[in-house]
Amino acid sequence: MTRLTVFLSVLTGLILILVLYTFKGFPVSNEKFDLNKTEAAYVAHQELIKEVTAPKEVEAVGEVAEVEYAPVVDLSTPQLVAGNKIFSQCIACHGKGGEGKTSQKAPHIGGQYDWYIEKQLTEMKSGARVNAAMMPILKGLSPQDMKDVAAYVTLLPWNKEAYLEALKAKK
């Protein structure tokens, strides 16, 4: 019994010393509370937050100068008319000529095989190919819409030279 008492006393003493020791380590500020100083610090902190969270200007790295494509696709069939209408939803990312935009990570699709475009759209919609960026648009596209837009996109010139050629041929 006495052994236990001695042991517990020593343990308590050690813990007490430890607590007192760490307590001494706490920085104690004797400064008086200064409202102006606190407010200034608060304002400075708000400024910092504003600076850090401000939207950064996006640098378009390696962006190809946007090609000004005039419409070169003859809207000679109802399908092409429909496809042209649907394609207006694609321009923001893929460009007017389907030339693609690096800033949107959207690839060149103008002049691509129609069957390939249709297959990609079908698979993106089903989830077999994941494309979160296009999902909102795909939701509104029927299989016929996909065929129509593919028929239109495949007629866009594959590159600038082909485009100029097509423009010449039109004249």
Ligand code: HEC
């Ligand atoms: C919000 C931007 C955005 C819009 C709008 C958009 N796309 Fe895309 N599209 C992308 C991105 C990004 C990719 C590349 C996906 C990847 O990396 O797999 C892509 C890929 C594709 C591909 C696959 C190309 C390949 O070589 O495999 C096709 C085809 C395509 N888009 C067609 C369309 C069509 C048609 C429309 C309009 C109905 C459209 N996209 C609208 C962003 C967009």
